[in-house]
Amino acid sequence: MSIKAGILGATGTVGQRFILLLSAHPQFTINALGASARSAGKTYEETTKWKLSSDIPEEVKGMMVKNCVPEEFKECDVVFSGLDASVAGEIEMSFLLADLVVFSNAKNYRRDPTVPLIVPTVNASHFDLIAHQRKLHSLRKGFLVTNANCSTTGLVVVLKPLQDAFGPLESVIVNTLQAISGAGYPGVASLDIFDNIVPYISGEEEKIEWETLKILGGINEARSAFQLLSETKVSATCNRVPVLDGHTECVSVKFKRRPPPSVEEVVKVLEEYVSDAQKIGCYSAPKKAIVVSRQDDRPQPRLDRDSGNGYSVTVGRVRECGVLDIKFTLLAHNTILGAAGSGILNAEIALAKGILVVDDH
Numbered sequence: 001m002s003i004k005a006g007i008l009g010a011t012g013t014v015g016q017r018f019i020l021l022l023s024a025h026p027q028f029t030i031n032a033l034g035a036s037a038r039s040a041g042k043t044y045e046e047t048t049k050w051k052l053s054s055d056i057p058e059e060v061k062g063m064m065v066k067n068c069v070p071e072e073f074k075e076c077d078v079v080f081s082g083l084d085a086s087v088a089g090e091i092e093m094s095f096l097l098a099d100l101v102v103f104s105n106a107k108n109y110r111r112d113p114t115v116p117l118i119v120p121t122v123n124a125s126h127f128d129l130i131a132h133q134r135k136l137h138s139l140r141k142g143f144l145v146t147n148a149n150c151s152t153t154g155l156v157v158v159l160k161p162l163q164d165a166f167g168p169l170e171s172v173i174v175n176t177l178q179a180i181s182g183a184g185y186p187g188v189a190s191l192d193i194f195d196n197i198v199p200y201i202s203g204e205e206e207k208i209e210w211e212t213l214k215i216l217g218g219i220n221e222a223r224s225a226f227q228l229l230s231e232t233k234v235s236a237t238c239n240r241v242p243v244l245d246g247h248t249e250c251v252s253v254k255f256k257r258r259p260p261p262s263v264e265e266v267v268k269v270l271e272e273y274v275s276d277a278q279k280i281g282c283y284s285a286p287k288k289a290i291v292v293s294r295q296d297d298r299p300q301p302r303l304d305r306d307s308g309n310g311y312s313v314t315v316g317r318v319r320e321c322g323v324l325d326i327k328f329t330l331l332a333h334n335t336i337l338g339a340a341g342s343g344i345l346n347a348e349i350a351l352a353k354g355i356l357v358v359d360d361h
């Protein structure tokens, strides 16, 4: 079976990742590419400032870039969006209302009470809300799912098994060191980031603090509403650092449970974590959602960002915290697990669960 995939924002940083991941994927075929009016009507190769070290896949080079309107994507079984947030809201809603399936990377609908915010190796169960969403919009097969902010993504992958094993988390303090690819292209000016650290990323801290509560929360029995975590407090501080790809996060956690788990218990739980995406047997699911490093000087972006083909989170330096209970450092690939890869793995889960329905072509 070949699933026809469209990509919105195909020329951007996340769009380019979608192209590489989908072109090597056994289940998907890239069918349509969309971007702004500046790019529409040109071939992909002509209009894209390609920034990845692998070449543009041959089959994509000559494809015509289209305007991001549903009629141009009506052949697609699934549409992945890497659209700029300033336009994603309106465009993605028009696709949903045209009964298309949309997996979005943009922030616009993450807080929507009818839209699942899914990190594929964390909360695949939130797909259960899709039937309610379809009913609300009178859709037959379309739906909209978002994936999380790239820093939220790495964080919740590690918090999820801790919460499952040791009960509610009382507080989480996270300091991020975020790669420049997170800012899109051209992103942060070289004069600002070279030989420097910028201690501010607009809106990022609020997103991490809020999204974590939706992702790690539950859904009600009627499968019609999300139940945000109410007992956990999250405090985030975000920094932009001169790294190309890979967001590092220094995290301290306090558990409600007294006495708290030991370092050894925490490490064991992280090492043994198996996500639903792995249990289902999804093609892109990493063999280990969490890779625990015991080396004192890991994780490092250059050495660890491609772990599990960019779908694993690497955790190191797990130790006691003198203020909260346990602290550690994690690293996640921001444009793979933190963006395009999550969209694709979410689509694989939806397919396996029978939520993504592929018509006979």
Ligand SMILES: NC(=O)C1=CN([C@@H]2O[C@H](COP(=O)(O)OP(=O)(O)OC[C@H]3O[C@@H](n4cnc5c(N)ncnc54)[C@H](OP(=O)(O)O)[C@@H]3O)[C@@H](O)[C@H]2O)C=CC1
Binding pocket: 008, 009, 010, 011, 012, 013, 014, 015, 034, 035, 036, 037, 038, 039, 040, 068, 081, 082, 083, 084, 085, 087, 088, 105, 106, 107, 148, 149, 150, 181, 182, 183, 184, 185, 334, 335, 338, 339
């Ligand atoms: N980079 C990352 O690590 C992450 C990014 N995200 C989110 O993913 C989305 C994309 O980010 P990123 O790839 O970094 O951004 P880029 O700026 O690199 O790319 C933006 C894309 O949106 C397109 N676009 C801009 N304006 C319009 C328009 N009016 N109509 C249609 N298309 C338009 C651009 O097309 P054109 O080339 O024609 O201008 C381009 O393809 C954003 O919402 C971002 O917040 C989420 C998680 C991580």
Ligand SMILES: N[C@@H](CC(=O)OP(=O)(O)O)C(=O)O
Binding pocket: 085, 105, 106, 107, 148, 149, 150, 178, 179, 181, 182, 183, 201, 204, 207, 334
């Ligand atoms: N702000 C993130 C990337 C991003 O676009 O996030 P969001 O989709 O939550 O706006 C970063 O700079 O690394």
